[in-house]
Amino acid sequence: MSRLIWPYYTCTFFRRQSQYGLQSWYRYFIPDSYASVGIWNSRLSNDIFRSISVRDHGLEILRKINSGKIVSPLDYDIFANKLDELDVMSLDFVEEVIMSYMNTQAAVDVRDSTSHAFIRGYLNFREVDRLLKLIESRSKTGIFVDFASAVLMMDVFLRKGEWNSAVAVSWELCLQEYFSLENVKPLVFATSLFSCIKSIENDSFLVKESQPEDDREIEQKLVPYVRNPNYDNFFDIKRPKLKTGYTLLHLSHVLNSRCSLFQTTPVWKSLSKHVDSFRLMMRIFGLALSEQCDKLLVEIRKVDESAIQLGGLDPTVVKKLISIVDTCETRSDDSSLKPGEPQVPSVSDVKSVQNELLIFTTCGMSNV
Numbered sequence: 001m002s003r004l005i006w007p008y009y010t011c012t013f014f015r016r017q018s019q020y021g022l023q024s025w026y027r028y029f030i031p032d033s034y035a036s037v038g039i040w041n042s043r044l045s046n047d048i049f050r051s052i053s054v055r056d057h058g059l060e061i062l063r064k065i066n067s068g069k070i071v072s073p074l075d076y077d078i079f080a081n082k083l084d085e086l087d088v089m090s091l092d093f094v095e096e097v098i099m100s101y102m103n104t105q106a107a108v109d110v111r112d113s114t115s116h117a118f119i120r121g122y123l124n125f126r127e128v129d130r131l132l133k134l135i136e137s138r139s140k141t142g143i144f145v146d147f148a149s150a151v152l153m154m155d156v157f158l159r160k161g162e163w164n165s166a167v168a169v170s171w172e173l174c175l176q177e178y179f180s181l182e183n184v185k186p187l188v189f190a191t192s193l194f195s196c197i198k199s200i201e202n203d204s205f206l207v208k209e210s211q212p213e214d215d216r217e218i219e220q221k222l223v224p225y226v227r228n229p230n231y232d233n234f235f236d237i238k239r240p241k242l243k244t245g246y247t248l249l250h251l252s253h254v255l256n257s258r259c260s261l262f263q264t265t266p267v268w269k270s271l272s273k274h275v276d277s278f279r280l281m282m283r284i285f286g287l288a289l290s291e292q293c294d295k296l297l298v299e300i301r302k303v304d305e306s307a308i309q310l311g312g313l314d315p316t317v318v319k320k321l322i323s324i325v326d327t328c329e330t331r332s333d334d335s336s337l338k339p340g341e342p343q344v345p346s347v348s349d350v351k352s353v354q355n356e357l358l359i360f361t362t363c364g365m366s367n368v
Helices: 002-013 037-045 054-066 073-081 088-102 105-109 112-124 128-136 147-160 163-175 186-201 240-257 275-289 293-306 315-326 347-366
Strands: none
Touching: 054 073, 054 088, 073 105, 073 112, 088 105, 088 112, 088 128, 112 128, 112 147, 128 147, 128 163, 147 163, 147 186, 163 186, 163 240, 186 240, 186 275, 240 275, 275 293, 275 315, 293 347, 315 347
């Protein structure tokens, strides 16, 4: 059933008769066997795990850190792998160990398996939202997703209908430049793409995260210098809309440069027929969501040449694109982009894209 995602969305982008619905098939997308729970749990049968109490081991780690002693990455890895002995009420204790260890010199040698073990532990506790916050605070926690744990996390969020959170997990892979690798896993690609699509369908990216009220009094001090704003348009991205857009751009690049990854999968038969149009529309939605109006205008004009013959874009798709562009944060035409600040399009840039999209609306009505 998972292969239906490709022909469905290829048909949706252009004016074609849709063949498939996506309301109830997701439960077949990631099988329960993917987690390999039995194999994962079998590692605890090793003698090195049996003889250790995770609570006592964690307390010993904290004692050594507080007394200035070295805790080896192996001891820390053992702690991460024994989380199943604890309960949800112990997560504050777990996070105290995590934060404390990340402030030691030994943290630079932490194994990749340690992050995976922590992620598995939190998933077993059904604390995936709390886990995502730890991952997004990676500079303090040292917890990074790998491709397997990312799929497990996205699957949980997708089943819960938390589309923004699913995209946020995929975005963590983008930050690690996972989609620039030669051996991107098709399942990771498909799950990431599905997360973006559901976010677009449900307009989840428009939901703004609530900011806690800051009642602290502002204290002014004299300082030697004031730091200039620093926004790198990548690691500093926080808005769900931008994460969705840039994730789609990463995925479209995979489809553009490494189609061979999918040629051995069952989906390739349906994907290969529409790969060019599909890739183009992924890029268009990616640019719209990432608010790169200048580049978006160029791509839309490419559609003028290739898609009009098919009867134009589907009106639903055009309407969705217009609604996305309407939500762009803008700057006045007489203001210039400043270094270190978010790259916001001008009002006229947004208007140009809107006018271009209206052409498709006109073409669509004339072909009805």
